[in-house]
Amino acid sequence: MELEKLDLKNHLIRMGMPTLQEIIGVEELKAISKITNKSINETMIADLLIKSGGTEIFSDGWLRGWVIRFLPDNYKSYLEYGDKNKKISEETEKKLIDRAWNRNFHSHYRLIEIFNLTNEYLPDYILEEISSKILQPNEKLKEKNFLLSIFKKILNFIKSFFYKIEKENFGLENFQIRIKNQILNSIYQDKLKAIIHMPTGSGKTKTILSSLIDYNSKSRFLDDNFFIWLAHSDELCDQAKDTFENLWNLYGDKELPAIRLKDQSLNDIKNFNRGIIICTYAKLHKMRMNNNGSKILEFIRSKSKFIIADEAHMVPANTFKSSIEFITKLDFSILIGLTATPGGYYTEQTQELAEYFEKNKISITDNDFNDLDGDEAINFLQKEGVLSVIKTHQIKTDFNFEFNDLEKQKILSSFDEGLSPELIKQMEKDEERNICIYGELQSLYERDMNTIVFACSLDHTKLLHKICILTGMNVGKIDDKTSYKKRKQLIDAYKSGQIKIIFNYGVLSTGFDAPGTKAILISRPTTSPILYSQMIGRGLRGPKFKGNKECLLIDMKDNLIGLPDEKDCFSLYNKYYSN
Secondary structure (H helix, E strand, C coil), X not given: CCCCCCCHHHHHHHCCHHHHHHHHCHHHHHHHHHHHCCCCCHHHXXXXXXXXXXXXXXXXXXXXXXXXXXXXXXXHHHHHHCCCCCCCCXXXXXXXXXXXXXXXXXXXXXXXXXXXXXXXXXCCCCCCCCCCCCCCHHHHHHHCCHHHHHXXXXXXXXXXXXXXXXXXXXXXXXXXXXXXXXXXXXXXXXXXXXXXXXXCCCCHHHHHHHHHHHHHHHHCHHXXXXXXXXXXXXXXXXXXXXXXXXXXXXXXCCCXXXXXXXXXXXXXXXXXXXXXXXXEHHHHHHHHCCHHXXXXXXXXXXXXXXXXXXXXXHCCCHHHHHHHHXXXXXXXXXXXXXXXXXXXXXXXXXXXXXXXXXXXXXXXXXXXXXXXXXXXXXXXXXXXXXXXXXXXEEEECCCCCCCCHHHHHHHHHCCCCCCCHHHHHHHHHCHXXXXXHHHHHHHHHHCCCXXXXXXXXXXXXXXXXXXXXXXXXXXXXXXXCCCHHHHHHHHHHHHHCCCCEEEECCCCCCCCCCCCCCEEEEXXXXXXXXXXXXXXXXXXXXXXXXXCCEEEEEEEECCCCCCCCCCCCCCCCHHHHCC
């Protein structure tokens, strides 16, 4: 390269306050300054951009364009031509910057080279790894060390014996064993559909997979068939894959592949005649819409006899329902739904869900096999140490919003998000409300309490994240634009304690398992019991499942009406399942 490597932070500082203000937003910086009571300078903004962007800093085309604009001409020449001595015209410079603002930028490697950064700073779409690579069965066998296999089996036997894990119980708690037995009885009675209703944090995934393995030990259906697991997020799919592999290592009796359905070819899948196939609903629908994908699904369909639909309240939606019916023969296959809230956003949707699963709901029972309803189930699991005890703390705000009669009626009568975008916009920009949130976050951070924050919107997530970074907190932010690789890194950092607070909007309400979570802050108001229960569920894992005895639930107390209570969420839909 023969050019002196530049320091990214110093380069950002040299860009000057007017440019940095334009990148961040003048109004946003004013709000941050008022909320934090700090005067913000170029150094602080440079730190903010680096810390908030992390390894994805150059994934932001807007920032990338500004960085390039302020490079000396010989560096621009190197970016464009690979030659520091070649003259760069104004027209060429404009094209270079314009490209930087979109995905067509062609000099990513040279840009990180200029700032002496590693390849991990390249955008994901440049470093796209083929995560869907799968070993052929014969290759697997060749690579498998026989002695290692024997050693693993001996070790698993010793572990099982040491921890007194009985084969028929799969290491389950008594309440999980009762649910497993109910599932098996339902199947043996030729009921092809059932919905499993268990609170978040009570081990739904392990319970249903143990039921599957138990059923297979008697029916041998996995000898020549596929078992399908559908979930709504990559995190839930990964969780299911890990849980299945751990259980199968202990209780399985032959090699059985767990396949994450992503971008494989038909021939890749045809190399397997059995196994567990794990896929998101969105990927399933996307595959159905193209020729290669539909052929893969047709092949899977011919061999699928058992399907699990996680987050089952999504099933009746026409798109997902038709996709499920495309991948399995529902008249001959077993369909099990998993959910913590067996209802939809509307009465009609809840009724449809109940009927779709033939009103066959399997839920928590006590030690005397009595059905437990609502608070009874939650209280029972809390006493057992399965769920944490929720301690509530309300932050009273001065936020005020005048509702007209129509808006009030909509909020009070709807399970939907009955709150207007106008209301949310006012709420996320309310400085006094944000000062209250910031004060609470400071206190939680000082008390070393791992906290998940549900923000009002995507913009609100970004604002709170920036505020905390500027005041020296180790925090992270996840939204729907965060790459899967980056999301995993942030979640791992949160679980290990490197990040104390993690902000999100509409991402971590499902599929996020962090037993160390000590507090949940809900700054986002919702009229949906489903969404509310999913949010508080992130902190429900109790000490028996490596969680906490207590979890602090912090709610913003605004002048809103018709919002759900945490105790309502578990029993709200039971009436729809009564015959």
